[in-house]
Amino acid sequence: MTKTIGILTSGGDCAGLNAVMRAVVHRGALLGWKVIGIENGTAGLLESPYKVRELVPDDFDGFIMRRGGTILGTTNSRNPFKYEMDDGEVRNRSDEVIAALKELGIEAFIGIGGDGSFDILSRLAKQGGINMVGVPKTIDNDLAMTDVSVGFDTAVGIATEALDRLQPTAASHDRAMILEVMGRDAGHIALNAGIAGGADVILIPEIPYSIEGIAAKIQQVKESGRNFALVIVSEAVKGPGGEKREVVYHGGETRYGGIGEYLGPKIAEATGFETRVTVLGHVQRGGNPTHNDRLLAQGLGVKAVDLIEAGEFGKMVAWQNREAVAVPIEEAIKECRVVRPDGFLAHTARSLGISFGD
Numbered sequence: 507m508t509k510t511i512g513i514l515t516s517g518g519d520c521a522g523l524n525a526v527m528r529a530v531v532h533r534g535a536l537l538g539w540k541v542i543g544i545e546n547g548t549a550g551l552l553e554s555p556y557k558v559r560e561l562v563p564d565d566f567d568g569f570i571m572r573r574g575g576t577i578l579g580t581t582n583s584r585n586p587f588k589y590e591m592d593d594g595e596v597r598n599r600s601d602e603v604i605a606a607l608k609e610l611g612i613e614a615f616i617g618i619g620g621d622g623s624f625d626i627l628s629r630l631a632k633q634g635g636i637n638m639v640g641v642p643k644t645i646d647n648d649l650a651m652t653d654v655s656v657g658f659d660t661a662v663g664i665a666t667e668a669l670d671r672l673q674p675t676a677a678s679h680d681r682a683m684i685l686e687v688m689g690r691d692a693g694h695i696a697l698n699a700g701i702a703g704g705a706d707v708i709l710i711p712e713i714p715y716s717i718e719g720i721a722a723k724i725q726q727v728k729e730s731g732r733n734f735a736l737v738i739v740s741e742a743v744k745g746p747g748g749e750k751r752e753v754v755y756h757g758g759e760t761r762y763g764g765i766g767e768y769l770g771p772k773i774a775e776a777t778g779f780e781t782r783v784t785v786l787g788h789v790q791r792g793g794n795p796t797h798n799d800r801l802l803a804q805g806l807g808v809k810a811v812d813l814i815e816a817g818e819f820g821k822m823v824a825w826q827n828r829e830a831v832a833v834p835i836e837e838a839i840k841e842c843r844v845v846r847p848d849g850f851l852a853h854t855a856r857s858l859g860i861s862f863g864d
């Protein structure tokens with residue numbers, strides 16, 4: 507019987523997912539594994555016929571590994587344990603997913619996901635007695651046990667480039683520019699891009715700010731003779747009453763958003779600078795993966811297959827000290843890894859004169 511690995515991408519997409527698949531398919535072929543790609547996360551197994559296709563090395567030797575997104579498609583809303591049917595009824599369809607994985611003859615599956623996806627996928631694996639290995643991906647970089655997750659480096663690069671692009675227009679118009687970035691409850695994108703892109707103020711959910719605190723830094727910039735300022739703000743930074751700002755989408759789903767628009771006029775009023783707000787949004791998830799993300803993705807993909815070959819399951823491959831290791835999946839999702847306000851990067855920012863608005 508052919509040894510078969512299933513692979514799926516789950517949760518929000520990011521750059522580097524196709525590069526993970528490339529590594530899995532190549533390493534798998536070397537070790538005699540067939541690889542079946544499952545489309546749209548586990549949702550592909552709830553369709554009839556199942557949405558699956560074999561992936562082979564030739565699929566990845568052209569431009570696909572360089573491309574953002576995921577050739578398999580993904581979803582961050584179709585949880586099989588709480589699946590919303592077309593008529594609005596919510597059903598537990600986990601047994602159907604498990605039955606499909608068994609019918610496909612998969613010996614193990616690789617889930618490329620973040621904390622929410624790993625929670626769902628590892629529950630499925632336990633319930634069905636199915637072997638699973640996780641590969642961490644998230645622009646938020648909030649998974650524990652790994653120094654970095656696939657997609658983060660690209661997102662930080664894009665946010666840094668946005669600051670590079672905002673600086674000359676800010677200086678041409680005597681403005682304070684506010685850049686709102688993603689990251690959910692972790693301020694890693696804002697902190698990393700803020701340092702790399704020369705922000706004057708970095709606002710992250712982990713460090714409470716005040717308008718006075720922001721204004722004091724911008725005032726200092728003005729007094730130094732500089733005619734512009736750059737502020738980067740993480741989407742989950744709280745508003746005036748301590749509430750996180752949210753956007754409601756069609757169908758009632760909410761996502762973080764709106765803190766930049768809230769802060770714009772406040773900063774203008776407090777500093778006398780004209781302000782403009784840029785919301786970077788999903789641009790951070792698209793585009794070609796950086797070389798760091800491609801290397802990380804492929805190192806982790808190879809390691810995931812090596813674990814399966816060795817019969818080690820229930821693990822997430824993680825990047826630690828410049829190499830791929832295996833960690834228990836529950837450890838990686840036990841808590842959201844946020845920025846440490848007393849950590850070295852925060853210290854670096856403060857040492858550069860960057861304010862957290864506190």
Ligand code: F6P
Pocket residue numbers: 518582644645646688689690741761762791
């Ligand atoms: O978790 C990744 C992420 O991009 C977050 O940074 C952001 O808050 C969220 O997903 C956006 O989700 P959606 O793609 O559903 O709008």
